[in-house]
Amino acid sequence: MEKKSTKIAIIGAGISGLIAAITLEKEGYAPTIYEATDAMGGRVKTDILEGYQLDHGFQVLLDAYPMAQKYLDYGQLELQKFLPGAQVFHRGKSSVIGDPLRNLSLLIPTLTSGIGTFGDKLKVLKLNALLKEKTLEGIFEEPETSTLEYLKSFNFSEEIINQFFKPFFSGIFLEPNLATSSRMFQFVYKMFGAGLAVLPKAGIGAIPNQLKQKLKATKFIFNCPVESCTDEKITLSDGKTAFFDYKIIAADASPLVPNLRKQHLDWHTSDTLYFTTEHRKINKPLIGLIADQKALINNIFFHTALETEQNGAAELLSVTVVKEHDLTEYQLVQRVKEDLEKFCGITTDRYIKHYSIKKALPKLTDIRYSLMPSETRITENMFLAGDYLLNGSLNAAMISGEMAAKGVLEVIEKR
Template sequence: MHDVVVIGAGLAGLRCAAVLAERGLEVVVLEAADTVGGRQRTDIVDGFRLDRGFQVLNPAYPALRRGVDLDALALRSFPVGVQVRTDRGVAAVRHPLRHPSSIARTIGSGLVSAADAVAFARWLAPAFTPRLSDRARDDRPLREAWDAAGLRGPLRTAVLEPFLAGVVAEADGVTSNAFVQELVRYFARGRPGLPAQGIAAVPAQLAARARAAGAEIRLGARAERVERDGPIVEVDVAGGEALRAGRVVVAVGPETVAELTPVPRPATNGLQTWWFAATHAPSASALLSVDGRGGGRRGPVVNTAVISHTAPSYAPAGRHLIEATCLLPRGVATAGEDEVRRHLAELWDAEVTDWQLLRRDDIPDALPTQPSPLRAPRQPRVADRVYLAGDHRDAASIQGALASGERAARAVLVDAGGVMGAAEPLRSAGLIVLQVIVSFIAYGMVVMQTLSIDGCGYRCDFTLVTVASRAALVVSVVAALVSVVIVVARGIRPSWWAPVGGIALVVVTTGIVLSAIHIATQRRAHPSTPGPERLEGIEAAPPRRGLIRPVNALTLCRREFFTCQFSNEVVG
């Protein structure tokens, strides 16, 4: 029997498996295909690297940076901008901060007016201030948000609409405005690109990390059914022996979700990518090209690019790889090769009849839909001991897939008995550090109460205030030490740590406040006097430095407990 079975070796499943295995759980990953990756696959065709559909990788994604070594991917970045076919020719709109030399040409293109620039800034500004969850409360469809911001000129119709149609896989503007704002924010902060060895390098690295942590990945193992039997979950595998586990994470594509979980099939948008090989590149530009001509869409292609300009490793020496992406709506006839070639010839203003068609990728479930209002990431737990992960549970992006895998892993770890999730070590460490800092503050208060800071002797002080503050010190130190020992020795955060830690902090903080009040009142009642203070008939012990000073003082006071006169006067 295994601790966890993860069904699906896509980005979400692999990330989930790695987090669980790194926390010491026994994990088995089942993948129906002959390789890991799910939709993130790369094939070699006639010497060309063809990803399964045109995909880019944005290094600004936080979950990507947590789970993947970006340097090892040798990312080849696209220029941050877009090339637009207009009725007057070709113009380029580039990121003004990353390509400042292009600002004059962008302004002269006629695609960005002053009114459009102001409206665009007004629309995008909220993406850099409140959290996404805050913006989602007032969410609306993208087209309505653009109308409200006053964005109606060519920047919208010729640049943003055709560019984003290929990003969100729909051209009607019904996608959540909050979601698109988040995507554009990531585009502004990062430089999307392609791994030198293809998009498959991402899941390959995730799989290597999961295996290194102890996870087992079984390829060609298709899960057919998930059934709970009390504290055990059984997974039937096609043509193989059923697996039994304490918990199961289902991290499959949208088309398979309803077969293995009680969750309905998520709605998706489709994309179609045509891959062409050419001896001569149609342009020297590496920018993504879109059709910005007026009068509506002139053809099926929403974007096209010379991939080998950005990532030369995608094509053999002396040849070029060109992608052309089209929308793939359900129930609508798709464009044929002749129509795609005609549109490409217009976009590139080049002869394309001699281009070799390498492959066409039809991906009906390319991206989950993101309608407004944008929903918060769904809870991973969909049934007792069964969890669901994937970009359809979070956001329609690589970021969403990876974050969903992490979230599912944390849910499993919490349910498995408090084993720390991905974010818990830092949170627990922060509480422990805070506990230790507050403990030292309390310790300082005890020193000030016990010792006469203006002389070298000691005062016998057994008031309720000092007893309370010293008790708070003990509680704080014990709680901190126990927490450190547990975390270091077992890597486990017990469920009682939060209340115990919180109570200890409240107690010790109260002790510090009482101590401060006590010291202040004692100062006013007993002004400092020069010279050493002595107990009657007994020489005060010489002062000692360091951590043992309060111990020395308390020992002396305990010896004289029954001879000291308990009053508010200083005993000398």
């Protein structure tokens, strides 16, 4: 079969779908991407509102991700660096804790922060050394427990768990109890240790935008939800059908494929709210952690502490909520404003926007680092991609997209 006449559909223009398309184009194929919304990126998007850059949820890129290094041009993204630490708000006080080995300015604040015991600080060094030695594949082959159990097995004090590890990693895992796999904790911790948390100057949405620039032959069809998918055809939500030789489902496949309907995927939800303020409470590019159990808010960040492509008139603050609640938007905004004032001493000027993210991260157990191309194949002509196949990360989304495309290429080659 001629490459140009081989019809390949990709359902979903998120990161895994874009990587699948890049992999197929490299081999001379011209896939078609169906995207339910009006923009690509999936969960990785940035809106511009009143001159402010608003990411869909507070997100960072870990520049040590191997797949990000492979597929992204970091120079073109103009990555803005976070300091390797955090400002912790606890009982009306705030203190800075960080990695002084990587940024000397954090040494004195960390030593005088009063967060954790001297023994905790020694255990952090031990943890750093231990994870430095482990391979990524090795981490994902370890017995799996919860992150909380893993930290307790390291004999960290309750104080450092509650004041640092819990708020910091709850903001990454988007769940408040550190129930996430210990493998995921070790992976993310290792990535933080090997590099930095960064944000493209134009916001997190610059990542899918850059990936799209690599695509020359791929056709995009936006605002086109897919209703179902079989080996023979794709049925769109408007009832129309389209016929393809191969399909890659780079989205949650359970509602689309008849024999996967029972394999329901559960998700962590989160809320991110944006406000303007007159002053910046945290002047350096540090994430703010709220370590009070009674607070609804988990972490905050002043985006104006980094250089951004778009600049509004005031300071821009994002607030992340990971605890479950049943508040209306109005009630949530009021509660968040109260929490900001009570726990952080921050008064907001104006409420800008609320992102209620129902599918923020997949809830996963027995997580893995990678998979073989053949493992992405679910029927004769259908393949799966998405971070939910491995672990909830940009790195995993990229691996799964590449492997699904390689799965298609292997089958074409055999035929």
